[in-house]
């Protein structure tokens with residue numbers, strides 16, 4: 646029998662702490678995440694460590710649903726976690742819920 650780990654819903658930020666075009670770093674249950682508010686009001690949460698050499702994606706330049714790593718400019722989707730173009734790699738994505746102005750992440 647395989648053990649499954651149930652995910653926990655954890656409050657991480659007030660919605661009004663987030664700005665479109667700016668990442669925000671939060672720590673949840675020992676995991677460091679980067680939050681990104683999208684223009685449609687949704688929030689994406691990904692592991693805050695670039696798949697190249699661990700750059701802090703929350704400090705990157707945001708363009709739409711992508712963020713450019715501040716260290717070597719890899720382009721990462723904040724929606725899928727996948728590196729774009731010729732670059733290969735992926736960061737973990739986390740499910741997000743926004744409810745009454747509160748942002749929750751499932752970890």
Ligand code: FES
Nearest residue numbers: 695698700714717
């Ligand atoms: S660490 Fe992100 S591109 Fe190199």
